[in-house]
Amino acid sequence: MSEVVRVKKENKIAYISMNRPDKRNALSIEMADELVAALEDANKDDDVKAIILYGEGKAFSAGGDLETINSLNNSVEIMKYMKRALAIIQTIRKLDKYVVSAVHGFAAGAGFSIAVAADFVVAQKDAKFVCSFTNVGIIPDLGLIKTLSEKVPSNLAKEWISSARPISAIVAHEKGVINRVIEGDLLEGATEFAQFIVDGPPLANQFVKQLVNHSQELTYDTNDMQETAVQTLLLQTEDNEEGIRAFFEKRKPSFKGK
Known part of the structure; x- marks a missing residue:
């Protein structure tokens, strides 16, 4: 596995990190493929009971990699990229094991989609969630429209999507989008949260x-x-x-x- 995704397994938890900190963990094709592989590997490992997904550097993920997207020349290439990115969400859904996303900095665009596709979401108190798609004239993808519509009232989902305003971790928690706001170390908080999974059946x-x-x-x-x-x-x-x-x-x- 390349360095764009890192995996550490410890105390029955697989810690999977997106590792393109210089790109704010923007979603390259390589990262998408490696995330799917890491998630599937953790799911097959009998010693792993829970998976924690997070980002290295200053943010969870800035979403789609604009350099990659701008290099795509036609609908066929765009569709291939979209399907490989979408596979992350589909894999999280079909896994037997629970996935906890741990968000710091910001989760924007497809990063928002990945964060809330997890079974549980924890976030640092100053983290932000941003539906940044309409800023560049497109709609949310990677399942975000359906995910948000199931978590919040439709009028709020439309506002968050079409305004593209940042949503604080506090507000996201109040609206039921995330499970817990972490005030201390993020991974320590995520690990503590995941203990009921590790200890559970x-x-x-x-x-x-x-x-x-x-x-x-x-x-x-x-x-x-x-x-x-x-x-x-x-x-x-x-x-x-x-x-x-x-x-x-x-x-x-x-x-x-x-």
């Missing part, structure tokens, strides 16, 4: 992620059937047995994902 969390992600597509009857089928499976797992033993023994359970 991997199989149950996997199903929770997918059922919640697809909940709006399901009727109540279909959802009820899926919940019942999944619960039937989970009630026969070693993790369920361990959870019950721990309850009666008045101790913290040690889940193995089995």
Whole structure:
């Protein structure tokens, strides 16, 4: 893996960082491909229970790499770039494991899209989120229109997108877009936040992620059937047995994902 993406695995967490600090972690084709590879590798690693995604340098990500975009000569090349960038979002959604994005500085454009595509978002108190697309006459991409529309009222989503005004971490937290505002060290705060994932049951969390992600597509009857089928499976797992033993023994359970 190249240096545009760095990976460190420690204490059951995979820390994945975008590493183009001189470009404010703008999304090159190479970075997009490496992020997808790093996410998929962490998902396959049985020792990893949670993934934390962040940016090196002064910002989470400035979004699309304008130098790369300006070098694309036709619709076919633009579409290829867009699909490779979109693969980051699609990969985060389909992973079995939870992804926490840790935002500092700013998450602008496609950087905003990536940040809020994660299962959970934490951000430093002075961080900013910017829908900067309309500043250059385009619309949000990488799933941001749908993601924002599911998190905030439609009138607010339209305002944030079309005004392109920076949204503070405080406001984003108040509106339910991010989970926690961090006042100290960002990675320490993100690691602390992720402990409930690390300590939790991997199989149950996997199903929770997918059922919640697809909940709006399901009727109540279909959802009820899926919940019942999944619960039937989970009630026969070693993790369920361990959870019950721990309850009666008045101790913290040690889940193995089995």
